[in-house]
Amino acid sequence: MISSEEMAVVDANAEALGVPRKQLMESSGNAVARVVESVADPDASVAMVCGRGNNGGDAFVAARFLSDYDVTVSLLGRAETIRTDIARENWTALQQAAIDTTEITAPDDLSLDDADVVVDAMLGTGITGALREPEASAAEAINATDATVVAVDVPSGIDADTGERHGVAVAADHVVTFHDEKPGLEAIAVPVTVADIGIPDAAERFVERGDLLRLSRDPTAHKGDFGRVLVVGGGPYAGAPALSAQAALRAGADLAFVACPEAVAGEVQGYSENLIVEPLPGDRLAPPHVPDLLERAAAVDCVVFGPGLGDDEATLSAVEAFFEGFEGTAVVDADALQVVPDVETDAELLCTPHQGELRKMGSETAADPAERASLVSAFAADLGVTLLLKGAEDIITDGDRTRRNRTGNPGMTVGGTGDVLAGAAGALACVLDTQDAAAVAAYANGRAGDIVVEEQGYGLVATDLTAALPKALWPDD
Numbered sequence: 433m434i435s436s437e438e439m440a441v442v443d444a445n446a447e448a449l450g451v452p453r454k455q456l457m458e459s460s461g462n463a464v465a466r467v468v469e470s471v472a473d474p475d476a477s478v479a480m481v482c483g484r485g486n487n488g489g490d491a492f493v494a495a496r497f498l499s500d501y502d503v504t505v506s507l508l509g510r511a512e513t514i515r516t517d518i519a520r521e522n523w524t525a526l527q528q529a530a531i532d533t534t535e536i537t538a539p540d541d542l543s544l545d546d547a548d549v550v551v552d553a554m555l556g557t558g559i560t561g562a563l564r565e566p567e568a569s570a571a572e573a574i575n576a577t578d579a580t581v582v583a584v585d586v587p588s589g590i591d592a593d594t595g596e597r598h599g600v601a602v603a604a605d606h607v608v609t610f611h612d613e614k615p616g617l618e619a620i621a622v623p624v625t626v627a628d629i630g631i632p633d634a635a636e637r638f639v640e641r642g643d644l645l646r647l648s649r650d651p652t653a654h655k656g657d658f659g660r661v662l663v664v665g666g667g668p669y670a671g672a673p674a675l676s677a678q679a680a681l682r683a684g685a686d687l688a689f690v691a692c693p694e695a696v697a698g699e700v701q702g703y704s705e706n707l708i709v710e711p712l713p714g715d716r717l718a719p720p721h722v723p724d725l726l727e728r729a730a731a732v733d734c735v736v737f738g739p740g741l742g743d744d745e746a747t748l749s750a751v752e753a754f755f756e757g758f759e760g761t762a763v764v765d766a767d768a769l770q771v772v773p774d775v776e777t778d779a780e781l782l783c784t785p786h787q788g789e790l791r792k793m794g795s796e797t798a799a800d801p802a803e804r805a806s807l808v809s810a811f812a813a814d815l816g817v818t819l820l821l822k823g824a825e826d827i828i829t830d831g832d833r834t835r836r837n838r839t840g841n842p843g844m845t846v847g848g849t850g851d852v853l854a855g856a857a858g859a860l861a862c863v864l865d866t867q868d869a870a871a872v873a874a875y876a877n878g879r880a881g882d883i884v885v886e887e888q889g890y891g892l893v894a895t896d897l898t899a900a901l902p903k904a905l906w907p908d909d
Contacts, residue, residue, distance in 0.1 A: 434612040436557035436592045437646070442611065444642025445635040454518045456629050457486060460610050461493020461522075463627030464551065464584055467608040468498060471580050472549045477502040479547035479579070481570055483554040483588075484509050489519030490584050491553030495531050504532045506542055508554060508566045511535055539569035544577045552602045553584040557592035557614060562599040571600045583607045586614055595619025639828070639837040639875040644905060646868055647684070647860075659685040659862025660732040663855065664725060664754075665739035665766075666692030666700055667716040667747065672740030672766070672851045674703035675894055679855030680736065681706055682901040683876065685862060688855075691728055692740075693717065718746045722753045729754075733862035734761045738768030739851045755779055761861050765854040769793055773815060781817040782866040784854050790821055801825055801836065809834045818866040820857065822850060826874040830867045837871065839878025843885050848894025853877040856901060872905070879904035 434442065447453050468478055478501045482488030488507065495503050505526060507514075514520040526533050536542050544550055552574060554567045563571055571589055574581055581604045586592040589601025595616035607617060608625045617624050635642070650657070661680040665673030670692070677688040687708065692700050694711035701709040710728065712721045729735045737754070741747055751768045755777040764772055764783045772783055773794050787797055795811035798804045805827050812819040813831025821827040826837040856877055860869035880900035884892045 433615050435615060439557055439611065439614070441642040441645050442631060442635045444645055445638070445640035446631045446642075448640040448642060449632060449634055449638075451630060451632065451635075453486075454521070456610075456631065457489050457518050457522065458493055459629035460490040460584075460627070461495075462497055463610065463625070463629060464490055464494035464553075464582070464608050465497035466627075467582055467606060467625050468494065468501075468549055468551060471582065471606055472501060475501065476548035477546055478504070478549045478551065479544050480505040480551045481542065481544075481554060481574060482507050483556075483567065484514045484519070485556060486516055486519055487556035487584055488514070488553050489516065489522050491551050492519065492522035492526055494551065494553075495526060496529060504534065504547075506534045506536050508536050508542075508570055510537065536566060536570075539566050539573075542566075542570055542573050544573055544579065547577060547579045550574050550577060550579045550581050551584065552581060552588050552604060554588040554602075556585050559588075560591050560593075563589045563601070568600050571602045575600075575603050581605045585609050586616060587620065590616055590620065592616045637835060639826075639835055639839075639871045641875075641907075643868070643872050643875060644907070646864055646872060647905060656686050659734060659859055660687045660689070661685045661734050661736060661855070661858045661862065662689045662691060662729055662732040663736045663739060663858070664691045664717070665737070665741050666690070666696045667740065667744075668742035669740030670696040670699040671703070671848065674700045674707065675848050675851040675898065676736050676739045676765075676855030676858070677707050678704055678895075678898050679852040679901060680859040682898045683856035683859035683873070683905060685859035687732075689728070689732065691721075691725060716744050716747050717741055717750045719750045719753055722750055722757065725754055726757050729758055729760060729762075732760075734763065734858045736763045736765065736854050736858035738765040739854060741767050743767040743770070755781075761866065763854050763858045763861060765850065772817065780866055781815075782820065782857055782861055782870050783815075783817050784820045784822060784850065784857060784870075786822045786850065790819075801827075805829065805834050805836065818870050820853075820870040820874055822853065822874075826878070828867065828870045828874055833867060835867075835871050837874040837878060839875050840881050841878075841885050843890040843892045844878070844881040844897075846893060849877065849881070849897060852880075852894050852897045852901070855898075876901055876904040 583604035587602040587604040592614040695715035697711035809829040857873035
């Protein structure tokens with residue numbers, strides 16, 4: 433099964449992989465027509481009741497495939513208000529083909545008395561809540577007929593994810609849905625046809641531009657709504673935690689704190705006035721710092737633990753003690769990773785190793801991408817964490833779902849790119865689950881590197897990535 437949000441992502445990913453939405457609509461419309469043919473007698477009258485989005489566009493296409501029937505297409509609203517280009521193109525195709533079309537501008541204008549089959553193509557999977565006008569009146573008119581009712585994707589008025597209805601909803605006799613069944617259809621005791629419309633498996637397997645649809649911004653949001661990130665790092669190194677914190681801000685977090693040894697606190701602060709630096713006594717992280725860190729961590733949405741920490745024995749003991757007492761969400765990077773396999777924690781961990789770090793954690797790996805993905809998935813399941821294995825092709829898995837990311841380039845072998853990735857993942861883990869946060873972070877980090885190389889060639893540095901992250905996450909086109 434696939435949720436409505438995930439279906440939107442997969443549709444967009446298919447387009448990014450070279451399968452245009454117009455082609456998918458053609459396949460969807462053909463599938464609708466095949467289901468109508470299976471329930472309609474020869475020479476039956478078929479009434480299409482269509483909304484102004486792509487759900488209606490599917491029915492516009494279906495009408496062209498039903499030339500053996502008496503087909504009428506009723507658009508709820510005026511043609512100039514059709515919301516997508518491809519639906520509008522298919523509406524125009526109906527005019528050119530001289531198929532009977534009507535624009536319904538008042539509820540009483542919709543007449544279904546003579547229909548043997550009614551196709552409900554008013555609203556798709558992305559619409560929730562009670563039906564508004566004119567769809568509510570149209571649903572009542574559909575339910576008042578004796579016709580066989582075929583719903584496109586999901587009956588209008590039914591929540592595609594939950595099966596709930598708020599007020600009137602179309603009482604369908606058959607449903608034709610696309611690519612995969614929707615969870616809400618389990619609540620409807622009618623036959624459901626799941627039509628393969630040509631979406632490639634790669635649209636779900638690979639992270640692509642469609643995954644950026646997971647990010648949204650409420651225009652009434654307030655400071656902190658998009659996350660507070662605490663980066664714990666530094667000591668031997670100062671640049672790494674500063675990079676991670678700046679990347680967290682560029683990836684959408686509202687506030688970025690850096691808890692680091694006081695020996696490097698001034699240096700970290702000097703990288704950016706946007707960082708809130710919280711010094712820890714001494715020159716390295718140590719067990720006495722843990723109670724303070726746990727208190728600070730409780731006030732944020734995600735902790736990024738590890739950039740620039742080093743592998744001093746006392747430092748690793750502190751890392752272990754922190755995770756034993758932490759119950760929130762954390763991105764674990766660099767030297768802190770080696771503690772993860774042996775620590776008992778209730779935290780939700782997103783670990784970002786490269787191949788060498790993964791082996792040090794105890795996982796097998798392989799040269800073949802598919803075999804490597806299988807091994808990493810098993811290791812993630814064993815640890816109970818989300819793994820983002822960095823490489824020429826990133827692997828993202830929580831042991832249940834495994835995805836791969838192909839953005840990025842050889843210029844990103846420069847130091848600091850992993851720190852940027854960890855910070856971006858931390859910001860995204862404030863607003864997404866760890867699997868999706870890891871996938872989007874991997875895509876955006878690699879895409880940022882690609883943007884830099886496209887603009888200036890190789891010779892990029894990690895700070896180039898932080899500057900390019902917003903464009904990678906929220907592209908203009």
